Amino acid sequence: DAGVIQSPRHEVTEMGQEVTLRCKPISGHDYLFWYRQTMMRGLELLIYFNNNVPIDDSGMPEDRFSAKMPNASFSTLKIQPSEPRDSAVYFCASSFEALAGGPADTQYFGPGTRLTVL
Amino acid sequence: GDSVTQMEGPVTLSEEAFLTINCTYTATGYPSLFWYVQYPGEGLQLLLKATKADDKGSNKGFEATYRKETTSFHLEKGSVQVSDSAVYFCALWGTYKYIFGTGTRLKVLA
Numbered sequence: 444d445a446g447v448i449q450s451p452r453h454e455v456t457e458m459g460q461e462v463t464l465r466c467k468p469i470s471g472h473d474y475l476f477w478y479r480q481t482m483m484r485g486l487e488l489l490i491y492f493n494n495n496v497p498i499d500d501s502g503m504p505e506d507r508f509s510a511k512m513p514n515a516s517f518s519t520l521k522i523q524p525s526e527p528r529d530s531a532v533y534f535c536a537s538s539f540e541a542l543a544g545g546p547a548d549t550q551y552f553g554p555g556t557r558l559t560v561l
Numbered sequence: 562g563d564s565v566t567q568m569e570g571p572v573t574l575s576e577e578a579f580l581t582i583n584c585t586y587t588a589t590g591y592p593s594l595f596w597y598v599q600y601p602g603e604g605l606q607l608l609l610k611a612t613k614a615d616d617k618g619s620n621k622g623f624e625a626t627y628r629k630e631t632t633s634f635h636l637e638k639g640s641v642q643v644s645d646s647a648v649y650f651c652a653l654w655g656t657y658k659y660i661f662g663t664g665t666r667l668k669v670l671a
Contacts, residue, residue, distance in 0.1 A: 447604070485663040486605075486650065499658070534604055548593050548654045552604030 447553035449535050455559045461523040464556045467516055468537030474546040477510055477520050478534040480555070486534075491546070492518065525560045532557050563588040567651045567662035574641055574669050582636040582665045584625075584651035592653040594618075594627055594634040599648045599664070608636075608649070641669045 448467040456462055468475045476491040490500040495512045503510070507526070512518040522529055536550040568583040586594065593612045597605040609618030614629035623638045634651060646669045651662040 486661040488658050491658070536604070545657045548595075548610070549607050550605075550659070552606070554602065554604050 447535055447537055447551055449533075449553040449556050451556060452554065453557045453559075455561065456525055457561050458526055459524045460560075461521065462525045462529075462558060462560075464520040464533050464535075464558070466518045466520070466535030466553060468518070468535070469551055470516065471539070472537035472551070473540040474538045474550075475512060475518050476536040476538075476546075476550060477518070478536065478552075480532045480534060481530075489520070493540075493546070522558075525558075527560045530558055530560050563592070563653060563655045563660045565651050565653055565660050565662040567649075567665055569663075570648075570666040572665060572667045574667070576643055576669055576671055577640045578669075580636070580638040580641045580645075580667065582649055582651075582667070584634045584636065584662060586632050586634065586651075586653050586660075588632075588653055588655070588660075591629070592655060594625070595652040595654065595659070596623070596625055596634070596636050597650040597652060597661075599650065601647070605650060641667070643669045643671050645669050 450465045474493050477489040480486045489502045490510045492512045510520045532555045534552050534555045536552045538550045539547045541547040565586050595610045596608040598608045599605045609620040611618040611627035617626045625634050625636045648664045648666045650664045652659045
C-alpha cells in the first residue's frame with residue numbers, strides 16, 4: 444500500500460483565503476484522524492472519523508475549521524477564512540478498528556501539509 | 562486530565578553515544594505507552610510501544626520500559642547513528658485518542 448497520502452505538501456496563502464487540505468487513508472482502515480502540529484502547542488488532535496462519520500471534533504479550534512469524509516478513501520479539512528495563526532503542519536492519520544472496538548492504538552501518519560498563511 | 566511530559570531538546574550526541582530521552586506521564590488507569598519518531602519532512606512513525614506495567618518495547622535498537630511505580634517510559638539506545646537524527650514523541654493512549662508529548666529533537670553528529 445502507498446500509505447496515507449496528503450495533498451498538497453505545501454500551501455502558501457493569504458489571510459482571508461479558503462484553504463482545503465486533502466487526505467487519502469490507507470485502504471481498509473476504519474478510522475481517520477486530523478492533527479495539527481505547531482511549535483507552541485505541539486501535536487493536537489483536531490477531529491476523527493469512524494466509517495466516514497465524525498466521532499470527536501472537540502479539538503477543532505473554531506467554526507472556521509470544518510472537516511468532511513464523503514467516502515472511505517477521501518477526507519478534507521477546510522479553513523475559511525484562513526488566518527496567520529493557522530500556519531502549521533497538518534497531519535492525517537488512519538487506523539484499523541481494535542478487536543475490542545474503537546480505533547486501534549497504532550496509527551499511520553501521512554507526510555503532512557505545511558500551511559503558511561501570510 | 563491525562564498528560565505526557567518529555568525532556569526538552571535539542572539533544573546533540575556524537576555517533577555511538579548512549580541515548581536517553583526521558584518521558585513521564587499522568588493518567589487515570591493503565592494506558593498503553595508509545596514512542597513515535599518523525600524524520601525530517603515526514604509524518605510520525607511508530608517506533609515502539611508497551612501495553613502494561615514492566616513491559617519493554619523495543620525496535621531498531623531502541624528500548625523503553627513501562628514503569629508504573631515512577632510513571633515513566635524513558636527511551637534508550639546504546640549506540641546512536643547519524644540516521645537516528647529525528648524528533649521523538651512520547652505518547653499515551655487515552656480513551657480512543659493519543660496524548661502526545663511536545664517532542665524531543667535528536668541530532669547525531671558524525
